[in-house]
Amino acid sequence: MASLPRHVAIIGAGLSGLCLALALHQCGIPATIYEARAADFVQGGAIALSPNALQVLHKLGIYERVRKKSYKYQVLTFKDDQHETTDVYYFGHKKFHGYNALRVSRQVVIEEVKLKLSEYNIEVKHDIRFSHVISEFGDSVTFAFTDGTTSSASMLIGADGIHSTVRKYMYPTVTPRYLGQLGIACIIPLSSIRLPKKDYPLPAIISAKPGTLLVLPQQIDGSEVLIQVSLAYPEQSREGWHALNARTDEMVRLFQKDMHAWPDVVQSALENVNEDTLFTWPYYAVPRLEQWASNGKRVVLIGDAAHGIPPSSGQGANQAIEDTYVLASLLGKLCEKLDLAEALEFWQAFRQERMDRIVKFSDMMQNRRLSPAERAKLPESAVWRGTAGDTEQMSWLYAPDLERVVNKMVENRGV
Numbered sequence: 001m002a003s004l005p006r007h008v009a010i011i012g013a014g015l016s017g018l019c020l021a022l023a024l025h026q027c028g029i030p031a032t033i034y035e036a037r038a039a040d041f042v043q044g045g046a047i048a049l050s051p052n053a054l055q056v057l058h059k060l061g062i063y064e065r066v067r068k069k070s071y072k073y074q075v076l077t078f079k080d081d082q083h084e085t086t087d088v089y090y091f092g093h094k095k096f097h098g099y100n101a102l103r104v105s106r107q108v109v110i111e112e113v114k115l116k117l118s119e120y121n122i123e124v125k126h127d128i129r130f131s132h133v134i135s136e137f138g139d140s141v142t143f144a145f146t147d148g149t150t151s152s153a154s155m156l157i158g159a160d161g162i163h164s165t166v167r168k169y170m171y172p173t174v175t176p177r178y179l180g181q182l183g184i185a186c187i188i189p190l191s192s193i194r195l196p197k198k199d200y201p202l203p204a205i206i207s208a209k210p211g212t213l214l215v216l217p218q219q220i221d222g223s224e225v226l227i228q229v230s231l232a233y234p235e236q237s238r239e240g241w242h243a244l245n246a247r248t249d250e251m252v253r254l255f256q257k258d259m260h261a262w263p264d265v266v267q268s269a270l271e272n273v274n275e276d277t278l279f280t281w282p283y284y285a286v287p288r289l290e291q292w293a294s295n296g297k298r299v300v301l302i303g304d305a306a307h308g309i310p311p312s313s314g315q316g317a318n319q320a321i322e323d324t325y326v327l328a329s330l331l332g333k334l335c336e337k338l339d340l341a342e343a344l345e346f347w348q349a350f351r352q353e354r355m356d357r358i359v360k361f362s363d364m365m366q367n368r369r370l371s372p373a374e375r376a377k378l379p380e381s382a383v384w385r386g387t388a389g390d391t392e393q394m395s396w397l398y399a400p401d402l403e404r405v406v407n408k409m410v411e412n413r414g415v
């Protein structure tokens with residue numbers, strides 16, 4: 001009979017690493033997190049959390065804490081340049097998916113998970129950078145950090161993001177693929193936008209000749225909004241991206257390109273670009289990987305390290321969080337019926353099927369965000385469409401019964 005991993009080492013204290021440690025703890029598996037950044041590093045920006053991830057945060061005991069600090073919403077409204085609603089995209093509706101969607105500072109979620117971890121005395125070691133796997137043998141893996149120290153664990157989980165170093169152990173030559181698009185965003189007060197009417201629905205995606213502008217409320221009361229455009233841009237080296245991020249004048253120029261071709265609501269947003277909060281976001285994705293676990297099954301990738309996806313579905317963090325619950329639950333069943341290979345095989349099969357569907361959906365959503373002229377060149381089936389009346393919309397994504405999935409696997413496949 002297989003036994004629970006004695007101790008799991010997690011590389012990375014992003015959302016996937018932190019949530020995994022908590023989920024493993026609930027399954028009786030001890031873990032230590034190793035994070036390259038300093039303990040006082042503050043991750044800026046807000047993220048949108050959909051019901052599939054919120055059900056996991058609920059199970060981990062932090063949903064209420066996060067909800068209280070979030071902006072709540074249900075749909076993202078697509079508007080054309082005449083202010084007509086063209087599509088309605090559910091991001092999470094309590095009635096249909098169990099939870100409303102939340103938009104919340106990433107740092108808030110990180111701090112809430114860390115608080116829970118400290119209640120259980122789960123250690124997050126900061127200022128330590130994973131370097132490489134030294135050996136994987138039997139039920140143990142030994143690995144090294146860049147400061148020359150080493151450690152061993154019964155499993156090593158790479159939760160170290162889209163540019164993962166742990167992934168190099170299994171895929172030395174795989175690198176994330178640039179998708180040719182750059183996002184430029186900043187945060188401005190909602191009051192600085194000339195909304196055409198008082199009850200203009202937000203969040204919104206406004207389409208016009210130059211492209212689309214995202215307007216995403218944040219802060220509990222939605223008093224701030226993130227505005228974001230995406231545009232075609234040549235790939236840069238890592239240093240090149242950093243240099244662009246430091247060139248405020250160039251970012252503002254790109255942001256305000258074709259400014260007069262946008263409707264007044266967008267022009268007002270672009271007139272008020274806040275240089276202090278400007279940032280760029282080049283879109284990368286991890287090529288589809290055949291295996292998220294090493295041949296010896298002691299090294300596993302989760303979150304963006306395993307399946308970093310294009311941003312248009314808004315599911316990167318949500319999927320990273322989903323990973324953690326399913327993986328921890330299956331590892332927690334090892335001593336009952338499953339062996340490790342079987343548990344990992346099922347985990348990836350279930351999660352990969354969802355990721356494949358999300359990537360397809362993401363492509364359609366990306367096409368929906370093209371300018372009307374570019375969109376018109378595509379077949380209708382390549383572009384996402386949705387209406388408010390379609391209450392089943394997105395249930396496949398937002399309302400999976402993760403507990404049932406895990407139990408079914410154990411019942412059907414266990415020895």
Ligand SMILES: Cc1cc2nc3c(=O)[nH]c(=O)nc-3n(C[C@H](O)[C@H](O)[C@H](O)COP(=O)(O)OP(=O)(O)OC[C@H]3O[C@@H](n4cnc5c(N)ncnc54)[C@H](O)[C@@H]3O)c2cc1C
Nearest residue numbers: 012014015016036047048130160161303304315316317318
């Ligand atoms: C601007 C922006 C907005 C986004 N908005 C959304 C959104 O609204 N909804 C959504 O679902 N997703 C969103 N995403 C995507 C989301 O942020 C990612 O999918 C998610 O953060 C992945 O989590 P992760 O824990 O796998 O990786 P990460 O968050 O990248 O965390 C990886 C961690 O590993 C650490 N690390 C890296 N290398 C090492 C090493 N060698 N040793 C030790 N530690 C290491 C890093 O310092 C980091 O803390 C957004 C992304 C960006 C850039």
